Amino acid sequence: MEKKPEWLKVRYNQEAVNEVAELMKGLKLNTVCKEANCPNLGECYLKHTATFMLLGSICTRNCRFCNVPHGKPLPPDPEEPRHVAEAAKKMGLRHVVLTCATRDDLTDGGAEHFAKTIRAIREVSPGTTIETLISDMKLNTDALDVVMEARPEVLNHNVETVKELQKEVRPSAAYERSLDVLRYCKKKDPSVLTKTGFMVGLGETEEQIDRLLDDILETGCDILTIGQYLQPSKEHIPLARYASPEDFARYKEIALAKGFRHVASAPLARSSYKAWEALEDVHDLY
Amino acid sequence: MEKKIVMPKLRPEMKSGILCAWLKEEGEDVKAGEPLYEVETDKVVNQIEASESGVLEKQLYEEGDEVKALDPVAVIRM
Numbered sequence: 001m002e003k004k005p006e007w008l009k010v011r012y013n014q015e016a017v018n019e020v021a022e023l024m025k026g027l028k029l030n031t032v033c034k035e036a037n038c039p040n041l042g043e044c045y046l047k048h049t050a051t052f053m054l055l056g057s058i059c060t061r062n063c064r065f066c067n068v069p070h071g072k073p074l075p076p077d078p079e080e081p082r083h084v085a086e087a088a089k090k091m092g093l094r095h096v097v098l099t100c101a102t103r104d105d106l107t108d109g110g111a112e113h114f115a116k117t118i119r120a121i122r123e124v125s126p127g128t129t130i131e132t133l134i135s136d137m138k139l140n141t142d143a144l145d146v147v148m149e150a151r152p153e154v155l156n157h158n159v160e161t162v163k164e165l166q167k168e169v170r171p172s173a174a175y176e177r178s179l180d181v182l183r184y185c186k187k188k189d190p191s192v193l194t195k196t197g198f199m200v201g202l203g204e205t206e207e208q209i210d211r212l213l214d215d216i217l218e219t220g221c222d223i224l225t226i227g228q229y230l231q232p233s234k235e236h237i238p239l240a241r242y243a244s245p246e247d248f249a250r251y252k253e254i255a256l257a258k259g260f261r262h263v264a265s266a267p268l269a270r271s272s273y274k275a276w277e278a279l280e281d282v283h284d285l286y
Numbered sequence: 287m288e289k290k291i292v293m294p295k296l297r298p299e300m301k302s303g304i305l306c307a308w309l310k311e312e313g314e315d316v317k318a319g320e321p322l323y324e325v326e327t328d329k330v331v332n333q334i335e336a337s338e339s340g341v342l343e344k345q346l347y348e349e350g351d352e353v354k355a356l357d358p359v360a361v362i363r364m
Binding site for chain 1 (some may be wrong): 294296297298306319321324325326327328329330331332333334337
């Protein structure tokens with residue numbers, strides 16, 4: 001294993017992790033924090049924040065960067081929307097991020113389940129803002145409409161990497177399709193903030209990143225996250241490089257200059273890490 | 287009273303972890319929440335916080351040792 005740079009150190013508090021893990025287990029809920037082996041789990045759980053992973057922890061796709069297991073998923077749990085709302089209330093979350101493994105086996109890609117969960121949270125915790133981090137739902141606009149009509153504050157869908165590396169990194173997805181998801185959702189309801197993110201460290205060049213930023217911005221996207229790719233295991237796509245904190249600061253400067261409204265760019269930035277701060281920052285601009 | 291600090295299971299499938307650095311010496315005061323030692327995993331280096339305040343009585347492993355998940359790594363006297 002290559003020696004980790006100084007900036008990839010995270011704090012871990014077992015008690016805080018146990019507390020959130022037990023709440024999730026009690027309500028039969030999954031978090032992407034645990035399933036994706038997120039490096040920020042310790043910090044987020046200590047702050048009592050987590051990202052709910054709807055529709056089970058098994059994915060129908062097999063992206064080469066991702067730690068979420070691939071396989072045949074279970075049918076949706078009809079009680080899950082209510083359980084998520086209950087957990088969000090118990091944890092006192094002011095901002096909830098909902099995501100899911102890609103569910104190509106479901107006709108609507110899980111859209112209705114997202115909508116039900118949004119409505120359940122609104123009912124028990126009306127002051128909580130909601131962010132949906134969705135799959136591309138095969139660009140099924142009926143499915144995307146269902147999510148958008150439930151009116152999350154933020155619609156997030158990750159492009160993950162530059163155009164040139166899409167096939168290698170996420171063979172079942174497509175660059176243009178992901179951009180179209182962002183474009184379609186923005187057009188459908190411009191009052192919903194759109195957000196996307198990508199990783200660096202997969203072998204992309206500076207020019208490719210620059211073109212990626214332009215392509216994302218062209219969809220009308222408001223919020224951007226840029227983080228370091230961290231290889232979950234030897235079986236995953238190899239790490240090409242560790243970008244330095246200075247590199248991330250430069251990407252942020254470039255993205256803001258191009259016109260993004262909020263950019264979180266740091267080695268450990270993740271799509272839902274400190275998601276509330278991004279929303280607050282953009283809302284302050286209104 | 288003594289309290290044993292164990293190697294956390296940093297992910298469900300973790301069998302063991304490499305204790306890559308001690309951040310406190312034997313005999314040093316430790317406050318709950320302070321980082322006590324580091325464990326390297328595939329993605330990052332985790333600084334494991336002490337769960338109790340007291341004095342680090344004993345380091346049970348040396349830097350570089352592989353420790354089974356949930357095995358004691360240190361003793362804290364409270």
